[in-house]
Amino acid sequence: MTSTSTDQPRKTLPARLGLSGGAAALKVRFIGVIVFLALLGIAFSALTPRFATLDNGRSILFTAAILAVAAVGQAIVVLTGNLDLSVGAIMGMAAYVIYDIAGQNPVLQPYVVVLAILLGAILGAFNGFLVAVLQIPSIVATLGTLSIYRGFVSFYANATEVTSGQLPPWMRMLATASWFGLPAYVWVALAIVITTAVALRVLPWGRKIYAYGSNPKAARFFGLNSTRIIIGAYVAAGIIAAIAGLLLGAQVGNINSLLASGFEMQVLAAVVIGGVSIWGGSGSVYGAAVGAIVLATINNGLVLLQVQEYYRLLIQGAAIVAAVAVDALVQRRIHSATTRRRIMEVVE
């Protein structure tokens, strides 16, 4: 998160103090999400006996699985200080187009994941090109591609549906399977979350994303190629979104051209609640995944309590605002800490 500074050879005492101040704030932020989730759990358990059961826990994790996968992809982009509003459209396109093609050419059915990776990479690269090369602000660029991708699905689908019988049988089985007591989707989501987290931590690619996101100017000054970093982040996000689309398609069964429309709001909510800073550079994919579980828990608990839909929106909105407000405070703290450090270094 502050790897720009750790990469530097010289470290002064104030620098180390400043770093630990920022890092501590971030740690508090992640623990905050866990605490919030625990409080939700306690509140719902107290209000309804149906909440704290194994079966319900499984059900929440199953609902959260796809959202968590999509949120992980979004988190990579948000870490660079950008947004990807086209995530729902990429999911919809991957699900509809790939299952339609595979439905008509059964030989392709074992390779749907490969097709999703290809399609996701292309759509993500186009997003990245608009943002990094043409330098269009990401919120506008991906709002545009949201329309383009969704428009393409509508055009391609021509108001027909891909029905559950056309889906590859192995994907349908995956959607209903249960491994070691948990739905298969939960394991798949966990695998994607951990793989992405490790990639961000271990690969130079991942460290550059954090470095660029936390301070684009400095990153460029130190010779990091910002174009490549941003396009790389969007390609990764596109691939993950396309895979999330396949999972969602197999879960829903009957796929129409509107699948996952509006999903970007849920995904962004999960990322923000999970503590990934909307200003870039800080947060973790684990946080984004926990954010997805928080949203799924809110939805589940409110249905269990027979609460009307309107309240769900209110509560979800309040959680988002609270999360961003906390982020703003953390951000200010890190900012003042790192600025102080930089001044010290310059003075030295």
Add this chain to the structure above:
Amino acid sequence: MFTLTRQSSRRIGAAALAVVAGIVLAACSSTAPTSNSAGSTADANSLKIFMAPKFTGLAYFEVARVGGEQAAEDVGFEFQYIGSDKPEATEQIATITNAIPQKPSALVVSAIDGDAVAPSLKQARDAGIKVVTYDADAAVDSRDLFINQLSYQLAAETMLDAALLNSPDGGQVAFISASPTAPNHTAHVKIMKELIDSDERYSSLSYIDTVQFAGDDATKSQEIALNLIQANPDLKVIISSSAVSAPAAQQAIINAGKTGQVFATGFALPSSVSDFIESGASKAFALWDPAELGYVATVAAYQLATGEITAEEGQVIDAGKAGKYTVGKDGEVLYDKPLMFTADNIADYDF
């Protein structure tokens, strides 16, 4: 704040470009890609009828469109299908407002929100355009006729019958609607509750009072279905008037491994539910023939536009092979031909 470091002039230029592109895109999506004409174009004075579904991209409305196109071909007038692919009232209002200057003779509309689109429909009527609603009604004074696929009463009975076919011993039911502003869904649920309370035939059923809303979204419907199953251990049947929610709920039941313990039913296209019915996961779903409904609504719009009929009570719409229908109170015309899809007949339907 996402692009702190970029040159501002370049950024503003690019942003402006992108915004313009976005607007052009939005404008296109609300009219161009879905408009299509059929029927006679020989006569410059020939009538022109526009059909606007709640939103485009749903197979159900596409089947109704085929009926409208057939009517145009049989009777001989120009037919256009207009609409946005976003399920939002503001989009439909824009579609209707944009249609008025093109001076169609009549509009055939499925209202996404009966009150929200009413002012734009009134504008159309003020401009001399006849307005017929089908599938979902708008405020009574904003349209001439409403071709109602099933009276609310019959729709409610049909869905409860389907519920009993799935769970012959009755049990607890839960409802998923599209939105609180969808007048037909709201009415269906209200009448189903009344029937369960008072009608002997449905006395084996009980219901969960809170209605959940899924906005015709498959993902949302599944999440709600799953949560309903968790919340109510005695739940037997999930009922939805939404052709998206009902099959999605059934799929959620299968995903959760509750096949045979809980059922989903309601209105759905036979193509969406044939797998469930053939595999035995569900015993029955219901609907009507959307193509014939679209046919009757379009013919009614044509006859209103030519002055063959008025919207007064007692007038008769002769839709040829699709039958004769009498205008009732408040300009409501009952189509009233429910279809029940079961293992015995699901293979006979191709929509």
